[in-house]
Amino acid sequence: MSLAPARPKGPHLNALRAFEAAARLGSFTAAADELAVTPGAVTQHIKSLEAWAEAPLFVRNARGVVLTPLAEELLPGFTSAFDQLGMAVQALRAKAAPRKVKVAALPSIAQLWLPPRLGQLRRAAPEISVSVVAMETPPNLTREPFDLTLFYGADQLGANEMEVARDRIFPVCAPEIAARLTGLADLNKETLLHDGAWAKDWDMWLSAQPDADGIARAGTVHSLFSVALEEARHGGGVLIAHEALVQPLLDNGELVRPFSGSLDLPARLVAKTAPAFARSPIFSVVQDFLLGGAA
Amino acid sequence: MSLAPARPKGPHLNALRAFEAAARLGSFTAAADELAVTPGAVTQHIKSLEAWAEAPLFVRNARGVVLTPLAEELLPGFTSAFDQLGMAVQALRAKAAPRKVKVAALPSIAQLWLPPRLGQLRRAAPEISVSVVAMETPPNLTREPFDLTLFYGADQLGANEMEVARDRIFPVCAPEIAARLTGLADLNKETLLHDGAWAKDWDMWLSAQPDADGIARAGTVHSLFSVALEEARHGGGVLIAHEALVQPLLDNGELVRPFSGSLDLPARLVAKTAPAFARSPIFSVVQDFLLGGAA
DNA sequence: GTTTTAGCCTTAGTTTTTCTAAGGTAAAAT
DNA sequence: ATTTTACCTTAGAAAAACTAAGGCTAAAAC
Known part of the structure; x- marks a missing residue:
């Protein structure tokens, strides 16, 4: 009007x-x-x-x-x-900067699992530049500017997702500590290390072991897994570790497994690809070197 | 990296x-x-x-x-x-305020063609509130917040568009001026009024008349049609008018047509409806009273 | 039946974004 | 040669967006 x-x-x-x-x-x-x-x-x-x-x-x-x-x-x-x-x-x-890859990953994955693979990728394809952003929760790939995410998840694999590793936990420690551990009961005399975000790991692993009653499940909490790992390397205690994150240190002997028991968790280390990146010409190279060529 | x-x-x-x-x-x-x-x-x-x-x-x-x-x-x-x-x-x-209608129209249409129809609509459906915004170029209905646009256009009718009136032009003037106009040649003695946005109207109309050679085509330009119309009503000259805009004044005798010749332009007065508004419950009421119930 | 916690709210003030105004350049049109 | 068209740049102003801090309320936990 x-x-x-x-x-x-x-x-x-x-x-x-x-x-x-x-x-x-x-x-x-x-x-x-x-x-x-x-x-x-x-x-x-x-x-x-x-x-x-x-x-x-x-x-x-x-x-x-x-x-x-x-x-x-x-x-x-x-x-x-x-x-x-x-x-x-x-x-x-993807089209403006086709040689750049942005990866979002859990801090521990970014720090422990990725670096050796990034090195391989860089040697194989130096023209590709990868940037890694560490964060606690996976970004929404349809909204945030990432090409690839690496997080632990227990859900069914969705589109553009693939399993990179199973999530398996077991205790690790420096060799000199392992030398004085003869049974689970000895854990009561050691500092049990774990990551704050994975607070129940010790609990779960101990519950899965026979004859583990009466083992104290508390210990020193670290907000970052890699800090707890550093502590373990220097003989600061026994860490309940995720396999994918400690494999290199087991391989080179800096850490050992004092007990044989390992526990498979329902979660997996899952790589998720942004749809636009899946169509990128460098996708297969990144997949081969970063994710080990797994289908 | x-x-x-x-x-x-x-x-x-x-x-x-x-x-x-x-x-x-x-x-x-x-x-x-x-x-x-x-x-x-x-x-x-x-x-x-x-x-x-x-x-x-x-x-x-x-x-x-x-x-x-x-x-x-x-x-x-x-x-x-x-x-x-x-x-x-x-x-x-459309869903948050279903009783409100926003119309975008050419200033001259907003001022001359719409008001009587808005009055009718208000008497018939007082619960509907209409707001009219005058502008020179039609807004993009998929981007700007309007329900209905009213503009002149010569293009083929598209989806959600309907013809409200043909675009027909002819000279009009106050009765006292008409009394002293006996032929086209007399126009040389009068001020020829026109709207700046329709600069070629006199030209086109004169070209369509037989024996119109030698009539000066210049005159007083007004940036708004309604200002030129006001001038004409008060005996300020002869205006080349668009039918839909002057019909009320011809009906009540304030303006008369000194010459019988009229020219149909290829353009039409076109009403275009936003898709969301076409689905609104008040659409048919607005259509009936504003657009004269034309299909 | 307290206390804690989660989740949103408000406000003031700051930072960042967005916009305008004014002046400039270069090619095309007249 | 001059005008017009269309975009550019920059400084500064206006508006938007954000943060920080404190507060409220109801469900959940104790």
């Missing part, structure tokens, strides 16, 4: 992205994490979008948010739009 | 949007116009995206830009992603 003066603008794109992430994950905090911002930023984006649309999109409860029926209905459209945008961005990255 | 410290971020969404618009339109200026910003803003967005991708996307010539093969190849993916995002936003608008 009225003659508005200025051309009205659409909502901010960042607000739309925040809405999509928050609605998909059902949590502002989780969305903030995915977008690598603070939750407050997400709150404000959502608020700005709600103001633009003049309609509420979330019902805020003290313990989490719930989508309104409106948001529920609109989510799929936004998700597929941002998925498509993400793929376009991945295509841009 | 190196362990990067921070999680790398993707490109800015606004930069992607600027790239998509500039690549699709083949011009930074046109993109700036579509996005309602200055060309400098587009320049910087593109530059930031090129820096992120570490690859050029446009070749800048002194007279326009040309897409690089890379940009050419990536464009369709971005266009369809932003189209989908635009549709999701339109759906949000």
Whole structure:
């Protein structure tokens, strides 16, 4: 009815992205994490979008948010739009810099498992430049700029995923410590090392051993596996280790396995490839040297 | 090869949007116009995206830009992603505020053709609120927040488009001026009024009349048709008018047609509906009262 | 029945992004 | 030769986005 003066603008794109992430994950905090911002930023984006649309999109409860029926209905459209945008961005990255590979991996994998393989790859194909970013949780490959992720996971293998190694745990220690360990009971006299993110490893391994009752399951926690590993190398205790991460040190004798028992966990070390990277000309080279040519 | 410290971020969404618009339109200026910003803003967005991708996307010539093969190849993916995002936003608008209609129209249409019809609609369906935004060029309905556009166009009718009126031009003037006009030659003694955006109207109409040689085709230019119309109503000259815009004033006798000759232009007054609005429950009401129920 | 925890909120203030304004260049058109 | 078109650059201003810190509330844990 009225003659508005200025051309009205659409909502901010960042607000739309925040809405999509928050609605998909059902949590502002989780969305903030995915977008690598603070939750407050997400709150404000959502608020700005709600103001633009003049309609509420979330019902805020003290313990989490719930989508309104409106948001529920609109989510799929936004998700597929941002998925498509993400793929376009991945295509841009893959085609603009086809000799660069970005890998996201668990810190321990980035530090212990990757380096020897990266060396091999560099000797075989020096024109390929690989950058590795360490993080605790796997990035969303349709949204974040990575070509390859390496994380432990127990889920069924999805598209573009392949198993690189099984997740097997067993105790390791320096040879001089192994010399004084004659049975499981001797563990009570040693420091049991483990990684904070894998807090239950000792517990699980001991439960799987016969006659392991009465062994203390506490020990020194390290927030990074590689720090605990360093401690073990220098005779600081017995570490409950993941096979893929300690194999080189077992091979060269710096660490030994004081007990033969090993435990296979349901998880695996899984490599996941971004769709655009799977179509890249350097994909097969990277696959051969980084992932050992496994199918 | 190196362990990067921070999680790398993707490109800015606004930069992607600027790239998509500039690549699709083949011009930074046109993109700036579509996005309602200055060309400098587009320049910087593109530059930031090129820096992120570490690859050029446009070749800048002194007279326009040309897409690089890379940009050419990536464009369709971005266009369809932003189209989908635009549709999701339109759906949000349509469902969050289903009683609100946003119309974009040529200033003259907004001021002269729409008001009586909006009055009718308001009397028939007062719960519907209509807002009208006047602009010179039609907005892109998949990107900008409008439900309906009303512009003159000569192109074939596309999807969601309908013809509201033919574009017919003829001279009009106040009755007292008409009284002293006995033939085309008398036009030489009068001020010929026309709209700046329709500069060739007098020319075209005179060319279509027999025995119109030697009539001066210059006159007073007004940047808005409605200003020229006001001038004509008050006896300020003879206006070359578009039928749809002056019909009410002809009906009530404030203006008359001093000559019988009219010229049908290839253009039409075309109403175009946003896909999401076509599915809205109020669509048929708006269509009936605003567009005269035309199929 | 407290206490803890999780999850979101608000606000103030800062940083980053985005935009505009103004002046400049070069090729094409007149 | 002059004008026009179209993009560029830069400085500075405006707006957006983000962070940090403190607070609230309800479910879960004790």
